Structure formats: structure tokens, C-alpha cells
Amino acid sequence: MTVTDTGASAPPETAAAPAPRPHWIDDWRPEEPEFWENGGRQVARRNLVWSIFAEHLGFSVWLIWSVSSAFLLQMGFTFTPQQLFLLVALPNLVGSLLRLPYTFAVPRFGGRNWTMISAALLLVPTLLFAVAVQNPDTPYWAFCLIAATAGFGGGNFASSMANINFFYPAAQKGAALGLNAAGGNLGVSIIQLLLPVMVGGAGIFGLVKASEGGIHxxxxxxxxxxxxxxxxxxxxxxxxxxxxxxxxxxxxxQVVRKPHTWIMAFLYIGTFGSFIGYSAAMPLLIKLNFWVPEPAPLGTGIYFAYYAFLGAGVGSVMRPLGGWLADKYGGAKITLIAFGGLVVFTLAVLVTLMQLEPNPAADPAIASDNQSLFPWFLGFFLLIFACTGVGNGSAYKMIPAIWRRDAEAATEAGTPARTAAIMAATKQASAALGVIGAAGALGGFLIPIAFSSPWVDDPLSATKGAFVVFTAYYVVCALVTYAVYLRRSAVVGV
Structure with a gap:
């Protein structure tokens, strides 16, 4: 294998050969079995591991407001539910907008170099967050600006996935991209699990005790x-x-001219948009519908900090399974099954919400009554997260498969034209991953906004209405998946 990185040997230099650049690999042919087995796999795996770590961190910073916003009132800030949902939604909006330039940054600067830059950018939202929450006089508009900078972490996903797409052969892209994405997605669950412990807001089911010195x-x-x-x-x-x-x-x-880019973007809003949107909103949904702060310290009903992390955890774990199933059975089939599950379980959550009583902030009795319905709410919601995870993995497998299929259809096997076409298709697919990922992340902004619905007086009514809209969207996504990628006259091989 001919490489010029510090982790693999390079052939002897000739007089005409340029000096090797550290950490740059000049010869990369993952589709050739001999190349892959003689060192290529190890290099790809090493980059995947550290890509997962950086992306995991990015997701954690991206969603830091999802759980911290629920603690702001206890620290003396007087924000309305609508204001809190907006703080949760803003990082998702900025993160979705940044995904496109982050994708383009990988070919421009190099995957390693951009990972370094994007990691350094995370110092902005984290340090500003630390300063702002210590001052009860920090105005709401400042919180909005600081929450927006957390979107830097959301952009990391696009550049990380585009980078890893270049490292792996087509037959292993589904699993590799699934693992990379799952490692990042787990950052959502980890921040929601550990932040309450770190700041002294809650323990972990009695195994770890909360700090007695207040919330920090x-x-x-x-x-x-x-x-x-x-x-x-x-x-x-x-x-x-x-x-x-x-x-x-x-x-x-050029990928924006391809209809499949926008079709897959529409579908990815339904899978990843749902995952990130529900992950961001779940702590506040539990708090507003199943808990009140009296009597102190843990109040009455279901304490949100104990359960907020579960949904993102389930969705993250299921994502590589979706990629693996897509490699085995086809991405379109698994994506259709995922949307079918989303329709069924979203309706089940809606039925559960229909039985809840509106939960005034000062009425422990209602929170206690609603508590009996929480196991059903949580169980159905976790099944929704499982479907989003499977759909995320299978949809991302479909994207490079669509571009590769077109390249193969236009060239003959074993020819230099086929090799060049596949390389070009890989670059186009990586760009498409960024465009589609950016569109999908918009769901992370729209879902919390739908739950807040400032035009609806009753927060519970707003939540019910949002789930009706989401169910209808999943039905349309299922129909599009079948019509475009599964019926007889549709695109095949994805």
C-alpha cells in the first residue's frame, strides 16, 4: 500500500517524487481487496475511531441545551416554556445550516485538518455557556446567541460522515457510516445522562447521588x-x-441538480430530523407534562433528568443496525419498514397524550395522576426512537448506493472509465451526504418549535397537534420510499 501518513510505510522516494506530507495519504484504493487487506483496513479503522470520538463530542455540545434548559428555572432564570423550547431549537437550526459548508470543508482542507478545526470551534459554545449560566442577570437574547453557537457541534456530523465515506469500500459503507453516526448520536444520550450528574441536578437512579451544593x-x-x-x-x-x-x-x-438529492433529503428529515428533534425536546416534554417542582427537592411526578437520555440512547444504538440491515437486505426496504414503525408508534404516543390532563406548574395532584401514564408514553416513545435509528442507518446507506449505481450504469466493468466514474460518484455522494444531512437536521429545529406552538394557549394541545402532523409526514415518507425505490418501475439496487 502506497501511503504517506505517519501510521504506514511509504515506498522509497525517487528523484522526481515530491516530499511526502505528514498525515496525507496519496494512494488510497479501498475497493481493491489486496490493498484493503494489506493495511488499508487498519488505516480506515484508526480514522474511524477518532472520527467517532470527535463527532460524539460535537453532538454532546450540540444538544447541551436540550437538558440544561430544563435546569435554568431552578437556577433563578424566569423563562416561559416557549422561550425554553426556542433555546432547544436554535442550535439545531444553526447546526443544519452549517452542515453544507462543513461537508465542503473536507475536500478543501482535508478530513484530519478539518476535524482539528471543528474541535477547536467547540470551545466557543462551551466556554460562553459556562460564563452565561453563572450570571442570573444574563438576558434572554444573550442565551439565544450562545445557544446558536452550539450549532457548531451539529456541523461536525456532515464533515465526519463525508470524510469516512472516502475511507471505506462500497460493501462496508453502510456499517462504517452507521458506526460513525451512532458514535456521534450517542453524544446526545451521554450529555443527557451525565450533565445532570455533573451539575448537581440529579443522580442516576440512586446509584450516583446528586450534589448537595445546588446546581452548577x-x-x-x-x-x-x-x-x-x-x-x-x-x-x-x-x-x-x-x-x-x-x-x-x-x-x-452539482448534487443539488439531482432529484434523488432532494428525495433523500425529504426522507432524512423524517428519520434523522425526528431523532434529533425528539432528543432535543424530550426533557422538556417530560418536565411539562409529568412533573412539577413541589415539594422540593425532586418535586412530584416523573423527574425528567432520570429518563431524558433513554430515547437518544436507543436511537443511537439502533443506527448501526439499520446500516447493517441495509447492507444485507437493501436500504430502501429497511427505510420503508422504519417509516411504517414511525407511523404506528407515533399514533400510540398520541393516544397516550389524549389521556393526560393539562399539567399546571403549581398542581402536584395532576402530575401525580399523569404519572400512571408515563410508562406507556416512554415505551412508545422509545420505539419511535428505535425506528428513527434504523431509518437513519438505512437511509444513509442508500445515498452512496444511488450514486454508485448511476456510475456503474454509465460505464463498463473493468475499464478505467468505470474506476474514474466510481471515484467521482464517491465525491458526489459525500457532497450529497452534506446536503441531505443539512436538510434532515432542520427537523431538529422544526420539532421543538411545533411542540412550543406559541399560537396555541395550552402546551398539551400544542404537543398533540404536533404529533398529528408528524404522523401524516411519516405516511407521506413511506409512500415516497415505496414509489421511488421499491415498486417495479422504480430505482433498484439501493
Whole structure:
């Protein structure tokens, strides 16, 4: 294997050969079995491991407001439910908008180099967060700006997935991209599990006790700032850039002319948009419908901090399964099954919500009555998260498969034209991953906004109405998946 990174040997230099650049690999041919087995697999795996770590951290910072917003009132801030949902939604909006430039950054700067830059950028939202939450006089508009900077972490996903797409052969992209995404998605669950413990807001089911010194949200900001520095160092030492993973933004933007880019973006809003949107909103949904703060310290009903992490955890674990199933049975089939599950279980959550009583903030009796319905709410919601995870993995498998199929259809096997077409298709697929990922992440903004629905007086009514809309969207997504990718006259092989 001919490489010029620090982790693999390079052939002897000739007089005409340029000096090797550290951490740049000039010869990368993962589709050739001999190349892959003689060192390629190890290099790809090493980059995947540290990509997962950096992306995991990015997701944690991206969703830091999802659980911390639920603690702001206990720290003396007087924000309405609508204001809290907006704080949860803003990072998702910015993160979705950043995904496109983050995708283009990989060919421009190199996957390793951009991982270092994107990790360093996480110091902005973490340190600003730590400073703002210590001052009860911090105005709401400042919180909105700081929450928006957390979107830097959301952009990490696009660049990480685009980078890993170059490292793996087509037959293993589903599993590799699924693992990479799952590691990142787990950052949502981990921040929701550990932040309450770090800041002294809650323990973990009695196994770990909460701090008795009050809530200190700034601790989470400082911890994740330190981890951002660690991700920067890890990328510097152990990741690589691929010389062949280069293209001009104009070439990458050609994917916006392809109808499949927008079809898959529409579907990905239903899978990933649901995952990130529900993950962001779940702590507040539990708090507003099943808990009141009296009597102190843990109030009455279901304490949100104990359960908020479960949904994101289930969705993250199921994502590589979706990629594996897509490799085995086809991405379109698994995606259709995922949307079918989303329709059924979203309706089940809606039926459960229909039995709840509106939960005034000062009425422990209603919170106690609603508590009996929480196991059904949680169980159905976790099944929704499982379906989003499977759908995320299978949909992402479909994207490179669509572009590769088109390249193969236009060329003859075993020819230089086929090799060049597949390389070009890989670059186009990586650009498409960014565009589609950006569109999908918009769901993370729209879902919390739908739950807040400032035009609806009763928060519970707003939540019910939102789930009706979501169910209808999943039905349309299922029909589109079948019509475009599964029926006889549809696209095949994805």
C-alpha cells in the first residue's frame, strides 16, 4: 500500500517524487481487496475511531441545551416554556445550516485538518455557556446567541460522515457510516445522562447521588471545553487526510441538480430530523407534562433528568443496525419498514397524550395522576426512537448506493472509465451526504418549535397537534420510499 501518513510505510522516494506530507495519504484504493487487506483496513479503522470520538463530542455540545434548559428555572432564570423550547431549537437550526459548508470543508482542507478545526470551534459554545449560566442577570437574547453557537457541534456530523465515506469500500459503507453516526448520536444520550450528574441536578437512579451544593451548570461547559481540546490533539496525532478526497465546491454543488438529492433529503428529515428533534425536546416534554417542582427537592411526578437520555440512547444504538440491515437486505426496504414503525408508534404516543390532563406548574395532584401514564408514553416513545435509528442507518446507506449505481450504469466493468466514474460518484455522494444531512437536521429545529406552538394557549394541545402532523409526514415518507425505490418501475439496487 502506497501511503504517506505517519501510521504506514511509504515506498522509497525517487528523484522526481515530491516530499511526502505528514498525515496525507496519496494512494488510497479501498475497493481493491489486496490493498484493503494489506493495511488499508487498519488505516480506515484508526480514522474511524477518532472520527467517532470527535463527532460524539460535537453532538454532546450540540444538544447541551436540550437538558440544561430544563435546569435554568431552578437556577433563578424566569423563562416561559416557549422561550425554553426556542433555546432547544436554535442550535439545531444553526447546526443544519452549517452542515453544507462543513461537508465542503473536507475536500478543501482535508478530513484530519478539518476535524482539528471543528474541535477547536467547540470551545466557543462551551466556554460562553459556562460564563452565561453563572450570571442570573444574563438576558434572554444573550442565551439565544450562545445557544446558536452550539450549532457548531451539529456541523461536525456532515464533515465526519463525508470524510469516512472516502475511507471505506462500497460493501462496508453502510456499517462504517452507521458506526460513525451512532458514535456521534450517542453524544446526545451521554450529555443527557451525565450533565445532570455533573451539575448537581440529579443522580442516576440512586446509584450516583446528586450534589448537595445546588446546581452548577457551568461545570458541564468547562468539562466539554476540556474534551474539545482532547479531540483536537487526538485528530492531530492519529488521523489522516486523503489526497484523492478533493473537489471544488462547484463540482460538489452539482448534487443539488439531482432529484434523488432532494428525495433523500425529504426522507432524512423524517428519520434523522425526528431523532434529533425528539432528543432535543424530550426533557422538556417530560418536565411539562409529568412533573412539577413541589415539594422540593425532586418535586412530584416523573423527574425528567432520570429518563431524558433513554430515547437518544436507543436511537443511537439502533443506527448501526439499520446500516447493517441495509447492507444485507437493501436500504430502501429497511427505510420503508422504519417509516411504517414511525407511523404506528407515533399514533400510540398520541393516544397516550389524549389521556393526560393539562399539567399546571403549581398542581402536584395532576402530575401525580399523569404519572400512571408515563410508562406507556416512554415505551412508545422509545420505539419511535428505535425506528428513527434504523431509518437513519438505512437511509444513509442508500445515498452512496444511488450514486454508485448511476456510475456503474454509465460505464463498463473493468475499464478505467468505470474506476474514474466510481471515484467521482464517491465525491458526489459525500457532497450529497452534506446536503441531505443539512436538510434532515432542520427537523431538529422544526420539532421543538411545533411542540412550543406559541399560537396555541395550552402546551398539551400544542404537543398533540404536533404529533398529528408528524404522523401524516411519516405516511407521506413511506409512500415516497415505496414509489421511488421499491415498486417495479422504480430505482433498484439501493
Amino acid at each position: 451548570l457551568q461545570t458541564a461547559g468547562y468539562v466539554y471545553a476540556g474534551l474539545a481540546v482532547l479531540a483536537f490533539i487526538a485528530a492531530y496525532l492519529w488521523m489522516d487526510n486523503l489526497t484523492g478526497a478533493t473537489s471544488k465546491p462547484r463540482e460538489q454543488l
